Amino acid sequence: MTEQRVAIVTGAAQGIGAGIARELANDGVKVVVADLNLEGAETVAAEIDGIAKRLDISDPAAVAQVVGEIDAEFGRIDILVNNAGVVPFTPWEELTFEGWQRTFSVNANGLFLMVKAVEPIMKRAGYGRIVNIASNTFVAGTPNCADYVATKGAVIGFTRALAGEIGKDGVTINAVAPGIIASEGVFTTGHGDGFDYVVPMQAFDRRGVPADIAPAVAFLASEKAEWITGQTLVVDGGHTRN
Numbered sequence: 387m388t389e390q391r392v393a394i395v396t397g398a399a400q401g402i403g404a405g406i407a408r409e410l411a412n413d414g415v416k417v418v419v420a421d422l423n424l425e426g427a428e429t430v431a432a433e434i435d436g437i438a439k440r441l442d443i444s445d446p447a448a449v450a451q452v453v454g455e456i457d458a459e460f461g462r463i464d465i466l467v468n469n470a471g472v473v474p475f476t477p478w479e480e481l482t483f484e485g486w487q488r489t490f491s492v493n494a495n496g497l498f499l500m501v502k503a504v505e506p507i508m509k510r511a512g513y514g515r516i517v518n519i520a521s522n523t524f525v526a527g528t529p530n531c532a533d534y535v536a537t538k539g540a541v542i543g544f545t546r547a548l549a550g551e552i553g554k555d556g557v558t559i560n561a562v563a564p565g566i567i568a569s570e571g572v573f574t575t576g577h578g579d580g581f582d583y584v585v586p587m588q589a590f591d592r593r594g595v596p597a598d599i600a601p602a603v604a605f606l607a608s609e610k611a612e613w614i615t616g617q618t619l620v621v622d623g624g625h626t627r628n
């Protein structure tokens with residue numbers, strides 16, 4: 387079994403996930419960069435001495451296969467960061483049932499599949515850290531993405547509920563809820579204009595970047611966060627305050 391701690395970060399080929407992968411690697415963790423985009427995953431993995439895997443988290447067979455490969459190679463999975471997600475910009479009049487289901491298939495169902503596959507490996511070791519990336523849109527009720535906000539509510543509810551069932555396995559599960567962050571995804575999905583009205587509401591007068599989110603995730607993924615589970619930590623430069 388590998389001595390180093392091993393993490394899977396989904397959706398880590400770019401954006402917030404890539405920032406989290408870099409932070410964990412800096413902390414001495416061997417990071418599996420898992421993403422639909424293999425080329426991007428390989429670029430990030432090469433930079434941090436990690437390994438890249440092509441993975442569609444919404445595909446149950448692919449999740450089982452990739453998690454099995456990682457377990458076979460390393461004999462451990464200490465950390466799972468469920469970051470992969472889609473962030474559609476869809477006003478209510480344009481939101482279809484198909485669109486709603488598409489968003490749920492990745493953000494909620496894919497996250498479920500990852501936890502279902504990885505948690506037994508953590509249970510076997512008596513130790514694990516799961517960090518789910520939610521969103522402060524669930525606090526703010528951000529318009530034009532009701533499907534997305536609903537998935538993030540599902541992530542927070544799941545995090546709260548599962549914590550009580552897997553604590554006995556030595557596994558914590560928490561969520562980090564970022565505010566708007568300058569990722570590749572934000573600018574390609576039409577959310578980039580959001581900075582114009584969000585930045586003035588923040589405590590700090592600048593755009594958030596992936597490196598602003600990564601330290602909170604790394605803390606919750608560390609041994610030091612042993613007494614924290616079922617929680618959601620909002621990391622949004624003071625945009626929302628609860």
Ligand SMILES: NC(=O)c1ccc[n+]([C@@H]2O[C@H](COP(=O)([O-])OP(=O)(O)OC[C@H]3O[C@@H](n4cnc5c(N)ncnc54)[C@H](O)[C@@H]3O)[C@@H](O)[C@H]2O)c1
Nearest residue numbers: 397399401402422442443469470471521566567569570571
């Ligand atoms: N950027 C923001 O403003 C913001 C704010 C709050 C929460 N978030 C959340 O942070 C996470 C990352 O967001 P981002 O802005 O960095 O996004 P992004 O679009 O820049 O990157 C998302 C990555 O996930 C991958 N991905 C998408 N579907 C996948 C699938 N089915 N299987 C595997 N990989 C898949 C993409 O290929 C991409 O590399 C998401 O969960 C998002 O909801 C983002």
